Amino acid sequence: MISKKWLQVAGVAGAFPFILTACGGGDDADASGGGSELSGQIQIDGSSTVGPLSEVAAELFMQKNSGVQVSVAMSGTGGGFERFCNGETDMNDASREISEEEVALCEENGIAYEDVQVANDALALVVNPENPVDCLTVDQAKQIWDEGSSVTTWGDVEGLESGDIADSEITLYGPGTDSGTFDYFTEAINGEEGRIRTDYTDIGEDDQAAVVGVEGDVNAMAYIPYSYFTEAGDSIKPLQIDSGEGCVEPTLENVQSGAYTPLGRGLFVYASDVALEREESVAFMNFYIENSTEITETAGFIPLTEEQMTASNEQIASLTGN
Amino acid sequence: MVIQKGKQPQRARLAVAGARNATESVFGASSRADRIGNVLFRSLLLLGMGFALLGMVSIIVWSFVDGAPRLDMNLITAGPSSITPETAGYRTAILGSLYVIGGVILFIVPVGVGAAVYLEEYADQTRWWNRLIEVNIQNLAAVPSIVFGILGLAFIVRGPLDLGFVAAAGSLTLSLLVLPTVILASREAIRAVPPSTRLGSLGLGATQWQTIWHHVLPGALPGIITGVILSVSRAIGEAAPLLLVGAVTFVMFDPSFFEGQFSVLPVQIFNYAGRPQEEFRVLASAGVILMLAVLLVMNSFAIWLRNHYENKNAR
Numbered sequence: 001m002i003s004k005k006w007l008q009v010a011g012v013a014g015a016f017p018f019i020l021t022a023c024g025g026g027d028d029a030d031a032s033g034g035g036s037e038l039s040g041q042i043q044i045d046g047s048s049t050v051g052p053l054s055e056v057a058a059e060l061f062m063q064k065n066s067g068v069q070v071s072v073a074m075s076g077t078g079g080g081f082e083r084f085c086n087g088e089t090d091m092n093d094a095s096r097e098i099s100e101e102e103v104a105l106c107e108e109n110g111i112a113y114e115d116v117q118v119a120n121d122a123l124a125l126v127v128n129p130e131n132p133v134d135c136l137t138v139d140q141a142k143q144i145w146d147e148g149s150s151v152t153t154w155g156d157v158e159g160l161e162s163g164d165i166a167d168s169e170i171t172l173y174g175p176g177t178d179s180g181t182f183d184y185f186t187e188a189i190n191g192e193e194g195r196i197r198t199d200y201t202d203i204g205e206d207d208q209a210a211v212v213g214v215e216g217d218v219n220a221m222a223y224i225p226y227s228y229f230t231e232a233g234d235s236i237k238p239l240q241i242d243s244g245e246g247c248v249e250p251t252l253e254n255v256q257s258g259a260y261t262p263l264g265r266g267l268f269v270y271a272s273d274v275a276l277e278r279e280e281s282v283a284f285m286n287f288y289i290e291n292s293t294e295i296t297e298t299a300g301f302i303p304l305t306e307e308q309m310t311a312s313n314e315q316i317a318s319l320t321g322n
Numbered sequence: 323m324v325i326q327k328g329k330q331p332q333r334a335r336l337a338v339a340g341a342r343n344a345t346e347s348v349f350g351a352s353s354r355a356d357r358i359g360n361v362l363f364r365s366l367l368l369l370g371m372g373f374a375l376l377g378m379v380s381i382i383v384w385s386f387v388d389g390a391p392r393l394d395m396n397l398i399t400a401g402p403s404s405i406t407p408e409t410a411g412y413r414t415a416i417l418g419s420l421y422v423i424g425g426v427i428l429f430i431v432p433v434g435v436g437a438a439v440y441l442e443e444y445a446d447q448t449r450w451w452n453r454l455i456e457v458n459i460q461n462l463a464a465v466p467s468i469v470f471g472i473l474g475l476a477f478i479v480r481g482p483l484d485l486g487f488v489a490a491a492g493s494l495t496l497s498l499l500v501l502p503t504v505i506l507a508s509r510e511a512i513r514a515v516p517p518s519t520r521l522g523s524l525g526l527g528a529t530q531w532q533t534i535w536h537h538v539l540p541g542a543l544p545g546i547i548t549g550v551i552l553s554v555s556r557a558i559g560e561a562a563p564l565l566l567v568g569a570v571t572f573v574m575f576d577p578s579f580f581e582g583q584f585s586v587l588p589v590q591i592f593n594y595a596g597r598p599q600e601e602f603r604v605l606a607s608a609g610v611i612l613m614l615a616v617l618l619v620m621n622s623f624a625i626w627l628r629n630h631y632e633n634k635n636a637r
Contacts, residue, residue: 043487043583052597055404055572062574071583074593075571086480148479206596208603231599274482298405301598 039067040280046080046093053299059231068280090275094268112273114315120302122226122255123263128218132163135240135247138196149197173210173222188262227300276319389607393612401574407601415590416578425493434504442512463502470499471563486570490528490585500553511542547628
């Protein structure tokens with residue numbers, strides 16, 4: 001009697017996932033059309049800044065090559081390199097160069113790789129639109145953000161006309177230490193990766209939180225990736241940066257031409273030699289570069305210039321040996 | 323006890339009212355301070371409940387207001403998309419979540435109940451090692467989920483088991499996370515079965531195993547299912563340990579259990595919520611509603627199952 005009941009329970013519990021899978025599996029057939037013969041899996045991990053870009057590339061690529069399964073994770077540039085150098089992923093999205101420790105780890109595990117530039121990116125220092133400040137020199141930015149900085153109010157920043165907010169305390173937002181944006185900003189402004197004051201609000205990997213914070217506070221300041229401030233529109237104001245040759249606005253042209261320094265940069269995908277032995281990986285990388293304009297603009301980044309595309313193609317070719 | 327339902331409470335109430343009247347007529351009504359205390363305590367309790375409700379209601383209202391434009395079939399049937407967020411959905415994440423949770427249920431029910439039966443029915447409570455196991459299980463229930471994620475990465479994904487970054491690894495990791503809860507709840511349920519039931523069965527010549535299988539477990543089943551419901555509800559909402567064992571944020575293909583990449587609902591929602599574009603944030607809110615709905619369906623089923631057996635036992 002009772003063992004029958006148990007069988008019922010076990011049966012229902014066991015069938016549960018399969019019932020639901022069956023319900024969801026209706027339109028599998030749709031995926032099997034498509035143009036090419038390529039098949040296989042490509043695993044990408046890495047920067048949460050480059051991740052959305054790789055997602056767009058993966059999606060467009062899979063529309064043309066439905067046999068290939070591309071997955072994108074975002075563990076951060078550093079977290080991604082750890083898996084990449086362990087041979088667990090095929091490609092790593094990176095918003096900075098590979099570090100010496102990571103190079104050593106890759107060497108230890110016999111993973112050879114090339115860095116392929118896939119887009120341009122820029123960081124922006126943003127403030128509330130009500131804030132009277134429009135332009136900062138690199139030195140002023142460093143005064144505010146440097147390790148052990150004594151700046152607490154806007155008036156503390158030397159040589160900065162901050163009008164009626166001079167006596168107000170600055171509220172600072174910055175991404176977590178795992179983020180490539182953090183590494184890049186600290187290196188570019190404070191001169192050493194990881195060097196930064198400690199009393200700012202750490203928003204982790206969630207750059208959107210900085211936008212929300214600055215939007216609601218006249219005295220707030222944050223550094224965020226390019227795509228976040230173009231999306232945020234008028235709710236926040238990007239500051240111009242003066243690196244010695246006058247104030248430069250973070251616009252598409254200024255970033256591509258390299259005038260917006262030091263906060264403009266390239267975004268990279270590191271591909272391993274093992275991955276590029278497979279033709280679907282090579283096809284994906286070539287696709288990524290060829291369709292740079294469409295991919296970068298969809299994801300809110302800045303496309304490669306002609307020279308950059310040529311350089312990237314050479315990098316891919318050097319690994320595949322063609 | 324259950325047979326007399328209906329008559330007994332009425333009689334009991336009458337008796338209490340009579341006794342109360344008698345007491346008050348002899349000693350006088352309770353003092354003003356006591357009556358104020360009575361009202362005050364009641365309102366404190368109401369406040370506590372109101373606060374808990376407020377949190378839940380505001381999450382639901384907020385995600386409905388935010389996610390309303392995206393509550394359509396695409397949300398369930400379409401995969402993720404970075405190009406067209408306005409028609410993207412959670413198909414692969416829902417499937418990933420179901421695989422992971424299905425695996426969790428298959429693992430925790432036999433292992434959790436087995437451990438509980440051993441500890442309650444077989445283990446000698448006076449031995450130090452059994453008491454040590456007990457304390458450890460209780461402590462384990464309070465370990466942060468991320469720690470289990472690290473454990474899963476080191477021992478299940480890499481290391482001895484070497485499963486790789488697959489749904490099965492996610493299942494095992496979450497199972498370890500919720501196992502203590504299942505064991506503790508099952509033990510309580512087993513302990514609540516009256517000793518006389520066991521003694522009667524043993525007295526009639528049944529073996530210990532027959533006694534457990536035919537009398538103890540059926541009686542404890544509703545309590546055990548409650549424990550499983552709570553654990554599964556916790557597991558389905560976990561994102562942190564799954565991020566470590568390889569739940570990725572973007573898979574367009576349907577996952578499978580033992581190979582290939584997978585994603586789960588909370589991870590996908592987390593990813594969308596952090597995007598700058600407005601469409602993704604609407605999608606994230608819609609995803610929250612979707613997750614609440616999935617949770618509600620799973621829990622309703624389990625509660626139905628529990629009530630079903632509760633009624634059977636009562637008869």
